[in-house]
Amino acid sequence: MRKNKQFYLIGILIIAIIITLVGLLELSAIKDIFFWGQIQRLILAIVAGMLFYLLPFKNLKLLSYVFHVLILILLVVVLFSSHEDVKRWIPIGSFNIQPSEFAKLSLILVISRIYAEREKIKNSQVLKALLVTMLTAALVLIEPDLATSVTYFFIFFAITYGVGAPREILIPLILV
Template sequence: MQEFDLFHQKTKKINQFSGYLLVAIALTLLSIGIVALFSASGKFVLGKESQISSLMLRQFLWIAIGLFSCLIFSLIDYHKLLQLSNWLLIFGFFLLILCFVPGIGHKVHGSSRWISVGGFNVEPSEFSKIFISLFFARILSDAKKKVLFFVSPFFTAFVTMGLFVSLLIISGDLGSSLLYFMVFVLFLYLGGISLKWILPILGSGILFVLIVALLMPERRSRLLAFLAMDQDKEGKSYQVWQSLIALGSGGISGLGLGNSRQKMFYLPESTTDFIFPIIGEELGLWATLLIVGLYLSFILTAGWISLFAPDKEGLMIGTSLTSLIGIQTLANLGVVTGLLPNKGFPLPFISYGGSNLVFCLMSVGVLLNIHRQRPPEFHIKVEEKGAQRSINL
C-alpha cells in the first residue's frame, strides 16, 4: 500500500496548487492574446505607430471587466449562485429576447445574437451559458426531487434547453444552439442517465441542427463549401484557405512577430475567430503547439478542480464550464485548420471580443470558488477484488 500512500501525497499537493496553476495558465493565454492582437491589429493603426489602436483599448477594457468579474465570482459562494439560478436564467432569457428588439438588437453576419450597450456589442448567449449551467446543476444534482408541480427535473431541463435553443436557432446562431444542447447532454450524463439513452439523444440533436442548417441558405452554402473546399477557394472556402496559407507560411520558426502577410486584409476576421493562424504565421509551429499545450493544461487543471468539488453541484458546474471552454477551443482550432465547417467560435482568452472573454474569466472565477471550498482533507479508498483494484476519492 506504500505506492498508494505516495499517490495520496502527490494528489494532495496537486490539489493544493491547482487553483494557482489555473490562474497562471489563464493569465498566460491572456498575455499571448494581447501580443497577438497588437500584431494583428497593426493594419488598423494606419501608419500611426505611436498610437494604440481602438481595438487594443477596447480589449483592455474587456480584460479589466473580465478580471473584475473573475474576482467577484471567486469570492461569491457558488451555492448562493445556485439559489439565484432561477432568476439568473430568466435574466439570460430576457437578454436573448432583446437581440430581436429594434434599436437594441444588432445583426452580425446574418445572426441576430448581439445587443448594443453603450457603443459596445454584447453577446447574451455567452453569459447565459453560465446561468443555464447553474440552473441545470441545481435541479439535476438530485434527480429524485421534483422541481415544479411534481415535474421531473430532467423534463424541466429539457424544456429549458428547448426554449433557449429555439431562440438561438431563430436568431441564426446554430453553433451556440448546438453548444447549449451538448451542455444539456453532459448534465444528463452527470445526472446518472445511461449512455444507451444519452447517445440516441445526442445523435438526434446533432441531426436536427444539421437539418436546420441545410434549410438555411447561408449555412447550407458553408456546409457545401466545407465538403468541396478545393472547388470553392474564392468563395465560401476563401477564409479557410487563407488561414491554411498563413499556418503554412509560418513553418516551424515563423516569419517573426509583426511580419504576417495574411493579416494585411487577406485573411478576414484575423483579430477574432482567425487569430490563431496569424500567431502560427508569425511565431511558427512551436508557438502553436505551446498554445495547444496551454489549453490542454487548462482543461486538465479545471477538470481536476471539478473532480475535487465539495459536492455534486460543484462537480456539475465545474465540469460544464470546463467543457464549454474546451469545446469552443476545439471548434475554433478545427475551423482554422479546415477540419470543421466554418462557424464563428472565438479562441478563448485570445481572440478579440468581450463577451466570450468575460464568460471565460467568469468561469475561472467560479472554478476558483469551487477550489476554495474543497475539503481540507480528502481520503482515497482502495478496493481490491481479486486482481482488480479501484480507487474511490
C-alpha cells in the same frame, strides 16, 4: 487534498494568463484599438470572475434561476434590436453584449441546479433540464445562430452524462 486542488487551480490560472497575454501581444501588433478593447474586456472579466468567486455557493445556487430568466429576457430583447443587421448583439454604451454567450453560463448553472435537487437522477429532472435547454436554444436559433444552439445541447448532454444519468435516459435522447 486541498493543497493539490489549490495548486491545480493556480496552474490553470497561470496558463490562462499566459494565453491571454500572448493574445494581447498579437492584437497589439495588428491594431492599437483592438488591443485596448481587449484590455477593457479583460478587466471586466476579472471583476466578474472575482464577484462570482466571492459569491457564496448557496447564493449562486439560489440565483441560478433568476440569472437564467434575465438571460432569457435579454435573448428576447435581442430579437427586436439589431447591430449592423445582426440580431445577436445589444448595444450598451461603448460595448455590445451578446446574451447568447452569457446563456451558456446560466444554462450550466440552471441544469446543475436541477440535477442537484435530488441525489439520484430522475426522468423528471432530465425532462426539466431538456426543456430549459430547448427554450434557450429556440430563442438563439431565431436570431439565427445554429452553432450556439447546438452548443447548448452539448452542454446539456455533458452535464447529464456527468451527473450519472442512466443509459436508458441518455441513449434515446442522443438518438433523437
